[in-house]
Amino acid sequence: MSVPLYQAKAELFRTLGHPVRIRVLELLQDGPKPVRDLLAAIDVEASNLSQQLAVLRRAGMVTSHRDGPLVMYALSTPDVADLLAAGRRILGAVLTDRDALLDELRGTGGDR
Template sequence: MGMQVPLYQAKAEFFRMLGHPVRIRVLELLQNGPVPVRDLLAAIDVEASNLSQQLAVLRRSGIVVSIRDGATVSYALAGGDVADLLRAARRILTELLTGQSELLAELKQLGPQSDRADKVIGR
């Protein structure tokens, strides 16, 4: 029996595989059901060869499946968990960005005198 990959390493590989803007966009577009490749191409501003390459990565990973109907090839999420993951990522980003904008607002309220304090500290 082969060596088992630790779960944290498998998760890192999974997130690395997701870590491409075109792949994320494809997954977002597939959240509401199968989408023909031509519609994906129309919605994502990339060359057909690039889209094809990214779809192949997603297909090999098992996250998406291709569906052929005559001459039309569509893609669909293999399971609903990916859509849940994308929604969770959106919630996390929203919280992070909200926190950052609140911090920015606080810094702006402090005004220019806070810069002088930073320079004193930074000496």
């Protein structure tokens, strides 16, 4: 085991730590897509998207293959979707907690 487990886990999550990469993965949840479509949906430079796709590829989260003139991308495993779903849940929990706290500080809405 050359790479400590904690490091591997951290790298996995860090891979998800970029808005463009998150969007790509979410778009790919609906099935394989060509770069073309991702580019149309995401509003980022082509080279930038390509860099982020390379990161996802290196991390083993997506696979790609050429299909005629297009390059198709797909999630390498459906587990990726689970991870995103878990992220959504926790985001909800954390954000509502934080908002509640903010409201308390601000005294907004002042019931009781």
